[in-house]
Amino acid sequence: MRPPLIALTPRGLYCAAGDFYIDPSRAVDTAIVTHAHSDHARRGSRKYLCNDASIGLLKARLGQAIQVEGIPYGKVFRLGEVEVSLHSAGHILGSAQVRVQLGSEVWVASGDYKRDPDPSCAPFESVACDTFITEATFGTPKYAWAKDRNHGRDIHEWWKTNAGQGFNSLLFGYSLGKAQRILAELAPHALQPVYIHDSIVEPTRCYREQGIRLAETVTMSGPDSALSSGTSSYSGELFLAPPSILKTDWLKKLGRFRTAFASGWMQGSSSGYQGTYDHGFVISDHADWGDLNRTIQETGAHRVFVQHREGALIRHLKNRKQGGQRIEAYSADELSPELYERIEPVNLSLL
Numbered sequence: 001m002r003p004p005l006i007a008l009t010p011r012g013l014y015c016a017a018g019d020f021y022i023d024p025s026r027a028v029d030t031a032i033v034t035h036a037h038s039d040h041a042r043r044g045s046r047k048y049l050c051n052d053a054s055i056g057l058l059k060a061r062l063g064q065a066i067q068v069e070g071i072p073y074g075k076v077f078r079l080g081e082v083e084v085s086l087h088s089a090g091h092i093l094g095s096a097q098v099r100v101q102l103g104s105e106v107w108v109a110s111g112d113y114k115r116d117p118d119p120s121c122a123p124f125e126s127v128a129c130d131t132f133i134t135e136a137t138f139g140t141p142k143y144a145w146a147k148d149r150n151h152g153r154d155i156h157e158w159w160k161t162n163a164g165q166g167f168n169s170l171l172f173g174y175s176l177g178k179a180q181r182i183l184a185e186l187a188p189h190a191l192q193p194v195y196i197h198d199s200i201v202e203p204t205r206c207y208r209e210q211g212i213r214l215a216e217t218v219t220m221s222g223p224d225s226a227l228s229s230g231t232s233s234y235s236g237e238l239f240l241a242p243p244s245i246l247k248t249d250w251l252k253k254l255g256r257f258r259t260a261f262a263s264g265w266m267q268g269s270s271s272g273y274q275g276t277y278d279h280g281f282v283i284s285d286h287a288d289w290g291d292l293n294r295t296i297q298e299t300g301a302h303r304v305f306v307q308h309r310e311g312a313l314i315r316h317l318k319n320r321k322q323g324g325q326r327i328e329a330y331s332a333d334e335l336s337p338e339l340y341e342r343i344e345p346v347n348l349s350l351l
């Protein structure tokens with residue numbers, strides 16, 4: 001019985017023919033890292049491979065001393081018996097899908113991805129394959145983003161409205177990726193600097209180093225900041241911070257403020273997520289339901305393995321056809337060698 005070209009193991013996705021892991025959960029010998037988010041990039045591996053735009057972010061997260069090799073999108077390289085290439089995932093700066101070819105068999109592992117325009121990273125690239133391992137963070141039909149929003153203008157308007165009413169604006173977004181996307185979206189609109197939380201400073205520097213145009217920023221705890229002295233004389237400013245600061249008493253220093261959260265989870269939540277925020281901006285760095293399905297269609301894959309929130313998407317795919325053939329859809333759990341044995345005979349007829 002032939003094992004899956006990319007198997008699910010206790011350390012994560014593993015390609016035995018090339019002897020490498022993709023986003024391993026523990027230390028391994030060779031790790032291909034799709035992007036620098038903490039649930040994908042983990043410490044301790046001997047050697048890391050990633051897109052070249054991701055090197056700075058990876059070092060910032062894992063330490064400057066890691067052994068890391070940057071590979072441009074589209075460049076084919078060999079690991080063991082397989083040919084590998086990285087392709088833009090449009091998720092954050094340097095995010096990559098991993099294409100693996102053995103003989104005529106092609107698999108693609110998507111990592112996190114999105115199709116919406118994002119001025120802070122390269123656009124998603126559709127990659128043809130036989131077997132597609134897709135994320136599905138927002139894999140239910142209720143997640144469908146409006147595609148025609150100008151997020152920079154919307155956020156700027158919210159900021160200015162709050163300022164006009166005597167409020168500061170406190171916008172929450174994750175420190176890596178979302179924060180820089182917001183700064184890139186704001187760049188054409190912002191006429192004054194945006195205050196950024198300390199956790200956002202280093203990733204923002206990495207983006208600038210890669211030539212991404214971002215709105216001007218000031219560090220909240222920097223020497224110019226009144227926050228360092230413990231008194232607030234701010235009025236009409238925009239502060240960008242990770243949602244985790246909600247639990248700190250840091251907020252007391254901000255004077256009067258209104259809050260908003262920028263996230264796909266804001267979908268269907270016009271007054272802020274469960275009342276936690278004054279406002280919600282539906283800005284997601286993951287594909288929505290329509291884009292998950294569009295992407296699967298564009299790959300031409302006959303077999304799809306779904307990671308995260310798989311239920312609804314798998315049920316939906318089982319009723320669809322790709323090139324006249326029904327799509328086989330499974331949870332990524334089925335990529336574990338024991339479970340995969342059950343499905344392999346069916347799939348050989350398709351490859």
Ligand SMILES: [Zn+2]
Binds near residue numbers: 035037112
């Ligand atoms: Zn991610």
Ligand SMILES: [Zn+2]
Binds near residue numbers: 037039040112
């Ligand atoms: Zn992720």
